[in-house]
Amino acid sequence: MANTFSPNVVALQMCSSTNPLQNLIWLGEQLINLPAVRPLLVCLPESFLVFSKDSHASYLVGQKSTDYQQQLSALCRKFDIWLAAGTLPISKENGKYLAASLLFNSCGKVVAQYNKIHLFDVNVADKTQSYHESAATEAGNEVVVVDSPFGKIGLSVCYDLRFSGLYTSMQHLGAELILVPSAFTIVTGAAHWHVLLKARAIETQSYVIAAAQVGQHENGRETFGHSIIISPWGETLAELPTGTGFISHDLDLNRLNKIRRDMPILSQQRFREHLL
Known part of the structure; x- marks a missing residue:
């Protein structure tokens, strides 16, 4: 049976520092001021826990990932929220770390983990100029869609946004809302952020929730902001x-289902055999 109620979703916009404790304190302060409606899904941006100056610093944080996950779990129980925890590093024995997006339920249990598949190895006309994420990050290889009180949630991260096949795969797995925690650069954000997010929403007929990093960071990076919630109609x-803070909206899965009934693009897709 289709989900027929309209729970609330929140996207937090952050300017994360290089200090995980400082970022967690800021998060806790924000949670106090969120809407009182429950169930509530709170979405955090990419690198919310730490926006490190170098990959070694991220690896060291990732070695303590279990401790940080326990702290996030405690916040979920304290505030009775579901938490889509952007990304945090989880270190591997091979010297690399996963850019892991964890979904916690309101009991503090991790119900899904998505490891960023597409890594940001590009040249950009900004202060950093060259990005080589794969040098220290181990790419994931699994498409993740999970049941929740908010409908079926598809998980993705930032640079994934440019690869439409991933989102079509999530659509075929039943995704109704898709999360895109991000730390877009100023240059790429100004050029492509809105159009890519709207395209993913329209082509999958899903809600898209993109919590973003914003502003000038301690590590020298500057991020685009523009956290956004987009309907299945775009x-x-x-x-x-x-600026930092949050946006929220009530999701209407009845409207989503009507859009999908009136324009049944999923059943009309003729290239299913090429999907992941």
Whole structure:
């Protein structure tokens, strides 16, 4: 039976520092001021826990990932929230770490883990100029869609946004809302952020929730912001262009189901055999 109620979703926009404890304290302060409705899904941006100056620093944080997960679990129980924890590093014995996106339920249990598949190895006309994420990050290889009180949630991260096949695969697995925690650069954000997010929402007929990093960071990076919630019809439902804080919206799965009934693109897809 289709989900027929309209729970609330929140996207937190952050300017994460190089200090995990400082970022967790800021998160706890924000959770106090969130909407009182329950169930509530809180979405965090990529690298919310630590925005390190170098990969070695991220690896060291990733070695303590279990401790940080326990702290996040405690926040979920304290505030009675589901938490889509952007990404945090989980270190591997091979010297690399996963850019892991964890979904916690309101009991503090991790119900899903998505490891970022597409790694940001590009040249950009900004202060950093060259990015080589794969040098220290181990790519994931699994498409993740999970049941929740909010509908079926598909997990992705930042640079994944440019690879539409991943999102079509999530659509075929039943995704109804898709999360895109991100730390887009100023240059790529200004050029492509809105159009890519709206394209993913329209082509999958899903809600898209993109919590973003924003502003000038301690590590020298500058990120685009513009956290946004987009409808399955491609409408902007809420957006925070600059500054830290949160946006929220009530999801309407009845409307999603009507859009899918009126324009049944999933059943009309003729290239299923080429999907992941």
